[in-house]
Amino acid sequence: MRSNCCGELRKENISSTVQLCGWVDRCRDHGGVIFIDLRDSSGTVQITVDPDQGNELFAIAESLRNETVVQVSGQVRARPAEASNQKIDTGDIEVLAKDLKVLNHVKGNLPFTVSIHDEESVREETRLKHRYLDLRRDKLSKNLRIRHKTIQAARNFLEKEGFIEIETPILTKSTPEGARDYLVPSRVSGGDWFALPQSPQLFKQLLMIGGMEKYYQVARCFRDEDLRADRQPEFTQLDIEMSFMEQEEIIAMNEKLIVSIWKTIKGIDLPTPFPRITWHESMERYGTDRPDIRYGIEICDVSKIFKNIGFKVFSNAISSGGSVKCITIPKGNSAISNVRIKPGGDIFSEAQKMGAGGLAFIRVRESNEIDTIGAIKDNLNIDQINALIKQTNAKEGDLLLFGAGDTKIVNRTLDRIRQFLAMELKYLPSQESINYWGFIWVVDFPMFDFNIDENRWEALHHPFCAPNNKDLGETPDEWQNRLPKARAQAYDLVLNGLELGGGSIRIHDAALQKQVLETIGLSTKEAHEQFGFLLDSLDMGAPPHGGIAFGLDRIVMLLTGSESIRETIAFPKTQQARCLMTEAPSEVSKQQMKEIHVASTWTNPK
């Protein structure tokens, strides 16, 4: 149908006869001469329609509207010097139409403008309903191409490293821990259910036990949990697993993978090795296990200074087992008004959102004088002030913001305030700077976290992470006691405060695996019901292995500078996990439900 693509035509093509297909991006009808910007996936080129080429041709050109699909035959020619357009790649030439055929019309109004010149933001609801039109627009079209190139870069790299791509089941077994499963009833085995995989975790381990040694997959994962800008009910992981490699080797290899992706997509050489931080240190300094390391404002634990202070908010926090911590905002006195950090202010509200009861502050003035609310000022002596200023390294003009209470909430709050103010006060490097990319490996995660509500330990990553041998003790007798407090051989790759991926060395010893499952409260019987196949396999020559999984949607989101992973997915769902285009999910017939032995208990609340 076509001899060339629109966007590829250049001076070199002058005088050649071409046939093009595409969409009318825009028309400029001058009455005597008509210009058509013809667009295909490669770009746009100007088609010139001259009345000399015949009335029929001209009449068709006059009838064209935006997004009409046309086929044009014509000759490439140089534009008159004064009419060349350096703003577009094909601006030196134009195609003089000899024949023009409408392949498809547009009837009625389009829901929104498609043209590459139109950057007007359309309501997302409308874009999602007519996603096929949105895909035609510049931004999504580019994003999906970057997504493709990202996957290709990963495939190329992994191919060279000797990995093979293997698919794992989509219909699989429900897992007890973790997110809610999407369930699929079995017609053949009445009353039984499949689950869609939350990740290929167990299968990739079994592939290692199956001797594949180096596996990867662009794997679709499903989790029935509430959504966010960076969470969809179905998302894609770049899933990798390998045998006979230790944590350091795996980290080094994956770092090279990331470097090669950034080189391919951004054309930049990321400095290596990426910095490392232990989970513990990250929590101390940033209050989170996914720190944005591109700016300072680190968290300072000042509990010791305020242990015996008369200001009850602080002293009570400490005596009840919590902490008092603070962040120092350089020059914060002039940048941030009291209105914003007192009740009702935006910064105060951010703190409140994270569960903080309040947001205490101290302003450092000339010669270490301080300025704060009376309740704090009246209860602080000069030694405490000096200790505070020394520990926080605060200077005249700086603002100290405090969190006091349960340590988890204090950390969470100060992390949030830190990020909120970094954005607001423009501490972030520009997108063009190499420093924009704040990669960091977070290592030495704890194996478990104690769930107070359920009074039990739960796996921080998942229950297949291997513990650090140093924390285990010499003999299996010690495992039971030592395991809960052990560090895991687990690692997360964090970029700009977002978790890009995470992995671990897996347990390849059946006894240790049973002990870990027991620690999270699974009896031997339950463990066998849920993971019998894995436990069995570990006793049949399971190699040491480990791996990682990257959130592909998030990687592409960062590479494209998007605000949401929806901008990297061809057909995403809304926050209510609905597809506005197909209107899925939807009702099914009674007959369908009968066949799969399912009855609905849903009653409309009305």
Added chain:
RNA sequence: GGGACCGUAGUUCAACCGGUUAGAGCACCGCCCUGUCACGGCGGAAGUUGCGGGUUCGAAUCCCGUCGGUCCCGCCA
């Protein structure tokens, strides 16, 4: 489960503190225009202000409910 913001013409927005016939750009329709490139000019059509109820002499505007979208908390091994 909870909090915040949003919903006005095909679309993007406007319409103060409730007050004539709800306006404008783009798109659409008609006419004019031979070098534009977000072409230009003249004219036109286009609205159940998401939906339902309430307050009021009077509601896009205020209140309640509801539906949908977004952001966030909880949740997401």
